[in-house]
Amino acid sequence: MAENVLYYNSNNSRYYYKDVKFMRTLKYSRQRESILEFLQGREDHPTADTVYINIRRIYPNISLGTVYRNLSLLASLGEICRISCEDGADRFDAVTKPHYHVVCRCCGRVEDLPMKWEIDEDRRAAQIYQGRIDGHTTCFYGICAQCLEEEKNDEKSAENSLTAMA
Amino acid sequence: MAENVLYYNSNNSRYYYKDVKFMRTLKYSRQRESILEFLQGREDHPTADTVYINIRRIYPNISLGTVYRNLSLLASLGEICRISCEDGADRFDAVTKPHYHVVCRCCGRVEDLPMKWEIDEDRRAAQIYQGRIDGHTTCFYGICAQCLEEEKNDEKSAENSLTAMA
DNA sequence: TTAATAATAGTAATTGTTACTGTTTTATAC
DNA sequence: GTATAAAACAGTAACAATTACTATTATTAA
Numbered sequence: 001m002a003e004n005v006l007y008y009n010s011n012n013s014r015y016y017y018k019d020v021k022f023m024r025t026l027k028y029s030r031q032r033e034s035i036l037e038f039l040q041g042r043e044d045h046p047t048a049d050t051v052y053i054n055i056r057r058i059y060p061n062i063s064l065g066t067v068y069r070n071l072s073l074l075a076s077l078g079e080i081c082r083i084s085c086e087d088g089a090d091r092f093d094a095v096t097k098p099h100y101h102v103v104c105r106c107c108g109r110v111e112d113l114p115m116k117w118e119i120d121e122d123r124r125a126a127q128i129y130q131g132r133i134d135g136h137t138t139c140f141y142g143i144c145a146q147c148l149e150e151e152k153n154d155e156k157s158a159e160n161s162l163t164a165m166a
Numbered sequence: 167m168a169e170n171v172l173y174y175n176s177n178n179s180r181y182y183y184k185d186v187k188f189m190r191t192l193k194y195s196r197q198r199e200s201i202l203e204f205l206q207g208r209e210d211h212p213t214a215d216t217v218y219i220n221i222r223r224i225y226p227n228i229s230l231g232t233v234y235r236n237l238s239l240l241a242s243l244g245e246i247c248r249i250s251c252e253d254g255a256d257r258f259d260a261v262t263k264p265h266y267h268v269v270c271r272c273c274g275r276v277e278d279l280p281m282k283w284e285i286d287e288d289r290r291a292a293q294i295y296q297g298r299i300d301g302h303t304t305c306f307y308g309i310c311a312q313c314l315e316e317e318k319n320d321e322k323s324a325e326n327s328l329t330a331m332a
Numbered sequence: 333t334t335a336a337t338a339a340t341a342g343t344a345a346t347t348g349t350t351a352c353t354g355t356t357t358t359a360t361a362c
Numbered sequence: 363g364t365a366t367a368a369a370a371c372a373g374t375a376a377c378a379a380t381t382a383c384t385a386t387t388a389t390t391a392a
Contacts, residue, residue: 130311145296
């Protein structure tokens, strides 16, 4: 399963030789580079739209299609990974080493959870699954610290207005 | 967090009293009942569209909106659960007790994995997370037995045609 | 039976994403 | 450098999954 081989050309701008499946040589693109760099500089996990809005500051007429195409390409190359949670849009993460995520049920924010990755799970699953297992994702759900805080404030102000009415 | 209280009325058709958040009493609906029953009789994890197509055999002019609305409602009541994986549509599962899923990267099928559920994960996560953790989902990815089989057959027939050409 | 309202069917609108088309960039061969 | 081939682009249209809207029907409690 040798998939995507990475080369550097003479200008040290990187390009890729894509796998047998599509039989094509990728060419460098400033937009793609910029998208990758943007993601690498982010701690959160932006959606395609957020990427779009931000890259437009550098390439004002980049199109949303280009953002989507490159995010998908980078993900299929393994340079970034795609996170699909239960809310709308997919999110993207430049940290490709497997790790845990926490999704806030309230605001939708996706945070990293710096917990030791349970490496054994795939092997455990493979033992009882007929097909082939090649990875897994684990997504925790809950309420983030900030939303908990706001919830508490809301309750307080509700109490206060009741008191005022009495 | 007492959320959704379940009652039975005099006709023994069930209805729900929904939580404080929306302040409304749910009424019985044959369509909703039927959707729930359909899901309970399925081993796989149908999409909204599959549910729609099947329920139409009982209620020929049920609308797709009704299916979506009730799937979301049932999920928020905890009667069913929603599975969002990296491919298109959400899937629904009447088995609400947490368990593992395997998604085939090839055909998109979602299977249950009868592996012992790691109950400790939430507690482990809660210890290092600032906010509140109330559950997690783990989704394995791979190639299902059937797709592996087809892949093998394809390779064989490719070899044969090469031999024939020589 | 009536009144109140939840739920419905049917349809339109929205959202996230992909596909298409003519033009521009990039890499390579001369 | 110039020419050629093909990848990538911008802009736009199409698509699929889902949600919102509206007038009508079904369900419940009084």
